[in-house]
Amino acid sequence: MAGPEDDEKRVVRAQKDKKFDELKGIIKQNRDAKSNKDLNKLLAGFDSLTKSYEKSKAVFQRQNVSTPRFYIRSLVEIEDYVNKMWEDKEAKSSLSKNNAKALPALRQKLKKYVKEQSLADLVTDYRANPDEDGYETPDDEDDDDLEIVPEAKTEKSPGKPADKVLDSDSNSDSEDEDSSNWSSEPDTSGSDSDEDSVTKMEQLRRYFLKKEFREDSKDGKKEGKHGRQEDRKRVIRVKEVAEDDDDNDWTPVNREKSLVHFDPKEEVTHDVMIKKLNEVMSGRGKRTTDRNQHVANLQKLLEVSEQKELGLGISVKITFCIISALFELNSKISDFMDYETFMNTLQTVNQLLDVLISSENVKLSVTYAEEDENLKDDTQDYRVQGSILIAVQRLDAELAKILQNADCHSNDYIEKLKAEKDMCGLIEKAEKYVELRNQSGIFDKHEVCKVYMMRIGHIYYKYKDQCDIEGDVGQVMDYLCKKIYALDDEKRLRQRAMLCHVYWLAVHDQWHRARDLLLMSHMQAIVDHSDIDTQILYNRTICQLGLCAFRHGFIKEAHQGLSEIQNTQRAKELLAQAVGTRQHEKTPEQEKIDRSRQVPYHMHINVELMECVYLICSMLLEIPHMASCEFEMRRRMLSRSFHYQLKQSEKASLTGPPENTREHVVAASKAMLNGDWKKCQDYIVNEKMNQKVWNLFHNAEPVKEMVIRRIQEESLRTYLLTYSTVYSTVSLKKLASLFELTKKDVHSIISKMIIQEELSATLDEPTDCLIMHRVEPSRLQMLALNLSDKLQTLSENNEQILEPRTGRGGYQGPGSWFPGRNERQGDNKKGSGGYQGERRGGSGQDGKRGNWGSQGNQQRRHPQKTRAF
């Protein structure tokens, strides 16, 4: 084939081929619709088929092509199908409403169309001489031939085969067609299949040969023009390969490789480079492009550009392309990156960042349009489209995924965790870069926020010593958060930053600040409406804050914080440290999403520790409470799960020595209920518990002392409440020695109880003893008391019905500051998925959740202080 002729023909073909492809595509769709019995779709498909044929007609006419046979065939097929459906009453009645409507319409249209276009002859012609199923492929091919080579065309025999050399492109089309036929009509008769496979094989061979030939000719041309030895060699080699092996992988490889070649004669200028780059990039994302090769190509380009010193603009652009290509190495979104690739990408990004930091005249920004890019003019600033910050972000997300998918108990995890340190370094560098260049306006505000957020994300859960940041980590944290408070418009990041800050403060035992910040953020009120990731973060923060409160001896607050999570029985799930067990409610997608939300192992909060702390808190609060309510009819429970544990152990017929932490606390509770504080203490503080609980705190000793002290106090209270009916006087001295407290402490505890009317007793100062006034009420009296209690609640309820409580003026006690989660249960259920819904499940009775003890008025401080930042 001579060069010029070939070129000419190719133009023609392209136009026609395009039309043919279009038609064939529609036909294929129609076939699918047919096999799905989707008449509606078929009707639409038919419409578009006729339309696009109408359009192509002009082209065909110009080319002297008659109606292609495959078109007729498709019409006939549709007709057959419709008629079949029409006659088959049973099938018709089973059609859906839409389809039932579409069927007559389609039938009508088809008839009309055939008549109008005077295709009836062709159709009958075809019917008289139909293509057999197995015969399809060669027939198709023939069709192609017919169309492609106008000289060979004869008006009267559209269906007849004509022998001509095929063009590989159209051929490959027919191949496609062929394979699709095969897939959609698998019931080809067995006798045909042998023959068919033979033809197919032959086809394949021919295909390669031809392709090769063409390639050869092309390269030959090149060779002729430029006389390149290497090229020729390669072609020959390729030919050889092709000849003994028809693995069709070689084609794209070859093509790609050739892409990166520069003509040595021609000087590699910016324009050539950009053109080349665009050429390479055009292959991006295509199915045929080997992603690894794509990266390699880009890397080679970068090499060349650096050799030729084309300037930073180009190399930044190419590097950026490489980064995106690296990200795309893995096609599936949910899949995680290879660790190697990750490190590779990390390094590339790092290098790019270095370049960007060191050279001020390169600007990489998303705000530039592609036309605005300036890659070559070194008198001006280089402008490149893209965002390094987004790349860093993506990298961060990838790392999280890698860690999520690694086995957290293996060395592998630790190995991979090392990358986290590099990541921190990178983010820090990115932050430095942002701060260096923020004035030049190349960053999107949101991007900048994200960078700060990422840094926070890597700091907030670590204890001071674990971060390798120079200077005071607290200040860094402060600084980062304030940046976000100032920059972020859309609240979400601000909320997250605030939660992280609270978390950090809680980890570092700055209880008051953490509490104030949380209360001021009003997160309790809005968390139900936030996205699930924020809810998870909120849950984590609350837990950490609870632990912090415990370490400081704020038992009540700790209990409140932890009960949010602990009362639900699925603490792990709420903290995103395990996927929920009730999988049957979830679709696989949901499950996948859930899994992607999991917190990497190194950030986990120790759930066992948390549970133990929660139970200890419950014990300290609940046991005296139980003792004081002994005679009341309905007891109020402060903590349901604690009661559950108690009851469980009561049920057990045989109680052995406690083994796990839970049993320890339960045993301790029982001891306390009997007023035996020593035993209680022994259960709580011992070797076993040291290992499992206390040693996990940073300042274990003071915490232990605090707990012991609280045990003494609460035991004393329990003792007094339980045995108040037995004693008429108790000497303070004896109590002090019994509980190993100072007399002053005993005095103050007792005073408190008397003032709060828990204990009806008075002190006798001269003799230093406590005089009990408590008389055990008779049954009748108790009933009377209960009755009066009930009457009181009744009348209260009546009052409320009559006059729903409106805002009470003046100082409002705690608990009135926000409507309370319970009231908004309705919209919880639909919105927030599994991370909030059942939180209150176990704890219906405490109406004052979400506010920490008695800090009602604190919560109102929020709006003011936020402005201050």
Add this chain to the structure above:
Amino acid sequence: MSTFDLTQRMAPFLDLHLIIPLLEFIEPRRIYDEKSLTEMHRQLLSKTNMIDSVIETYSGKPIPAAIENKKKQIIKERDELKSKVDSVVAILEIPEVKEMMDNNRERDGNVRILEHLTQNHNFTVDMVDTLFKYSKFMYECGNYTVASVCLYYYRNLVNQADPNYLNALYGKLASEILLQEWEHARDDLLKLRAYIDANPFDTEWELITQRAWIMHWALFVYYNYPKGRDEIIEMFLNQQPYLNAIQVLAPHLLRYLAVAVVTSKSRQKNSLKDLVKVIDIERYSYKDPVTDFLTCLYIKYDFDEAQEMLQKCEEVLSNDFFLTAVLNDFRESARLLIFEMFCRIHQCITIEMLARRLNMSQEEAERWIVDLIRTYRIEGAKIDSKLGQVVMGVKSVSIHEQVMENTKRLTLRAQQIALQLEKGRQEKTKVN
């Protein structure tokens, strides 16, 4: 000595002129280094136009030339302004105009007077500005009487949207405070508070800052005004926004609030609980002997420590500009609180112990207790003189009584509900 002095913490919230009396109060107490205090005082004065006072601070030593120059300059400036403002004041002092102003109501937005003046008396808008400038200048010079009069005029001429309106309010209040006209000052304070509460500010932050300011200024007024302490409770504790401002910006105000609550006769019972709650919350950010006293008494129930704190309180109060006058009152009330607590907890107390706790001699204590029992009718408290004991009558409530108590209220409430229902029905029938 200076640990619990609040002058430094308060200063940012006060006007220069208002700080001067504080400094003057502190100076003779010698709790700060004398030299630095004098220097401070002088610097402060030199920021104002009160040159004569600056000169006084040199007390015989040669006076720098710069100050002499400044004096001349100020006098010149004053004369200029005065010549301008004279005509304005002349107009405003026409009896007819004055009368209009006195009868002026806020609601009209002061437009009417201004209109009247421009129509009948050749008054121009510029004159208003001159008036403001002049009053500011006079204030700086320490001539508060003139400033207060001029600002009074100004306030009546300008409407609330004017950018200087707030300044004028503050200026007037400061002038009245410095003139010690407490009645006027109180009126001005109320006006200022109303203005601030209407929230004309852009940000919450500004609002809260203004609130903190006004609370500090209010101390001058309320602690010099017979019923002022109740008003402090009303404003600081019972108004949530102001309590917030205290918590956020100025927790040291809790001292004044605490003293006010402790010494207040009528409000004490209800407020004490709230106050203790707030003190408890803020304990980590602010504490001094006064708040600690309450903490010991009501949270820790530690009477020995409360006693110690009470002693420290005396020192603190006597060194506090605002509180020095109420020291005796506070001591009395605090003792009473302690005694009350004892009575609630104990059945029998030796007078000797009480005397120790209350910082009195035994005889004094006995007399004091007798007084208490008589004036406050403490139920069932008797003195056993022979044993030197106070014995409380046991007042345990029997269950019978408890039930009675609970149900007694029910009848009343049921009746109320019935009444309300009746009322509702009547209204309904009326509508129909």
